[in-house]
Amino acid sequence: MIIHEHFDINENGHLTIGGLDAVELAERFGTPAYIIDENAIRARCREYLGAARCEFGEDALVLYASKALCFTGIYKLAAEEGLGIDCVSGGELYTAKRAGFPAERIYFHGNNKTDRDLSDAIDMGVGRIVVDNLDELAALSREASKRGIVQSILLRITPGIDPHTHKAIVTGNIDSKFGSAIATGQAMEIVKAALASKGIDLAGLHCHIGSQIFDVDPFADAADIMIRFIADIKRECGYEIRELNLGGGLGVRYTEYDREISYTDAIADIAKIVRSFCVTHGIKMPKVLLEPGRSLVAAAGATLYTVGSVKQIPGFRTYVSVDGGMPDNPRYALYQSQYTALIANKADKPKDLRVTLAGRCCESGDLIGENMELQSAERGDILAVLVTGAYNYSMASNYNRIPRPPVIMVKDGEAKVAVRRETYEDIVKNDVL
Numbered sequence: 118m119i120i121h122e123h124f125d126i127n128e129n130g131h132l133t134i135g136g137l138d139a140v141e142l143a144e145r146f147g148t149p150a151y152i153i154d155e156n157a158i159r160a161r162c163r164e165y166l167g168a169a170r171c172e173f174g175e176d177a178l179v180l181y182a183s184k185a186l187c188f189t190g191i192y193k194l195a196a197e198e199g200l201g202i203d204c205v206s207g208g209e210l211y212t213a214k215r216a217g218f219p220a221e222r223i224y225f226h227g228n229n230k231t232d233r234d235l236s237d238a239i240d241m242g243v244g245r246i247v248v249d250n251l252d253e254l255a256a257l258s259r260e261a262s263k264r265g266i267v268q269s270i271l272l273r274i275t276p277g278i279d280p281h282t283h284k285a286i287v288t289g290n291i292d293s294k295f296g297s298a299i300a301t302g303q304a305m306e307i308v309k310a311a312l313a314s315k316g317i318d319l320a321g322l323h324c325h326i327g328s329q330i331f332d333v334d335p336f337a338d339a340a341d342i343m344i345r346f347i348a349d350i351k352r353e354c355g356y357e358i359r360e361l362n363l364g365g366g367l368g369v370r371y372t373e374y375d376r377e378i379s380y381t382d383a384i385a386d387i388a389k390i391v392r393s394f395c396v397t398h399g400i401k402m403p404k405v406l407l408e409p410g411r412s413l414v415a416a417a418g419a420t421l422y423t424v425g426s427v428k429q430i431p432g433f434r435t436y437v438s439v440d441g442g443m444p445d446n447p448r449y450a451l452y453q454s455q456y457t458a459l460i461a462n463k464a465d466k467p468k469d470l471r472v473t474l475a476g477r478c479c480e481s482g483d484l485i486g487e488n489m490e491l492q493s494a495e496r497g498d499i500l501a502v503l504v505t506g507a508y509n510y511s512m513a514s515n516y517n518r519i520p521r522p523p524v525i526m527v528k529d530g531e532a533k534v535a536v537r538r539e540t541y542e543d544i545v546k547n548d549v550l
């Protein structure tokens with residue numbers, strides 16, 4: 118096992134992903150390629166849903182925050198596993214629809230939904246629209262009234278929690294482009310506006326405090342604040358909030374320096390706290406929703422590359438360059454995210470090099486990591502970066518007109534193309550002049 122149990126080493130000393138030889142996968146599908154272990158995702162879906170129903174009650178729902186890894190097949194998988202989904206754009210809604218995802222289990226998010234997004238979402242019959250602000254509430258009320266329907270919504274509330282993760286991915290603070298803050302009075306203002314709006318059914322509240330969180334404490338703080346707020350709404354407006362969506366954000370082990378985390382235990386701890394706060398504040402236990410993205414899909418993925426140039430700069434460092442980089446994994450450039458890398462065809466050899474892993478773009482910041490431990494690398498080696506299932510393919514770009522890699526799903530000893538590799542023809546297909 119390397120970091121997660123579906124990464125291992127076989128008798129040839131090669132890395133295996135879900136039991137398949139990574140070097141053979143690279144030969145068969147080419148590089149770079151995203152490899153996703155389907156069983157690892159399904160196991161996480163079952164763990165989350167099982168724990169949520171056991172701890173919060175049978176009506177609890179787990180929504181897959183699909184921005185983490187988005188393509189048609191993943192929505193089919195989420196539907197089969199009985200999850201709901203969180204979509205944040207017209208493009209994600211369109212993909213979910215194409216996959217035949219049940220519309221009533223779609224929650225539509227976003228801090229700046231366009232009028233077209235709102236119309237599309239209503240016409241698709243999405244279960245809930247998570248309304249971010251007063252402008253959007255007014256626009257949605259107009260669209261719903263025009264059609265003579267009542268749209269169920271959640272309101273995105275900012276509880277004002279700093280979960281002590283990287284600033285760029287903290288979204289629960291008061292100073293945030295997302296939602297309405299309780300502390301400023303804007304949250305109560307939008308609740309009252311929603312209750313007074315035509316064509317709007319206020320089903321519940323939503324908060325999302327950040328990402329890559331390993332402690333339960335920030336969730337406990339958020340739940341405390343949200344449940345107090347539900348009690349305030351009951352007192353001030355005489356209205357009972359029925360649903361509480363506590364967002365996503367539980368962490369994932371990327372390197373051996375990250376802690377192990379049990380999602381079952383985390384959910385049990387959060388549930389205990391939610392139940393006790395409901396009793397303390399005298400409200401009925403709402404239907405609880407959890408909204409994980411990263412923790413459902415990150416660990417399942419690995420990216421395979423071919424090593425090109427290896428450049429030792431005496432007195433400085435060793436650059437190992439691969440045939441991908443920031444176009445397929447922008448997370449080091451964005452957040453200095455840490456990863457585990459290894460040479461797939463030398464996986465049983467000691468890591469005796471310390472390297473900077475570089476991409477192939479004309480951009481000095483095009484790095485996958487610095488100070489990474491690696492086996493001695495040479496041109497032609499297959500290099501694997503582990504735990505790339507989340508926010509890699511979904512954040513990929515065509516910078517430098519580099520085609521996006523394919524997504525290969527492995528399951529029970531078989532590998533299938535889920536998203537094919539882009540071609541140069543794909544790259545120019547929208548060029549009109």
Ligand SMILES: *Cc1c(COP(=O)(O)O)cnc(C)c1O
Binds near residue numbers: 327329
């Ligand atoms: C990104 C996001 C999530 C998922 O966060 P993870 O850290 O990937 O679990 C959930 N809800 C909302 C609203 C988000 O924006």
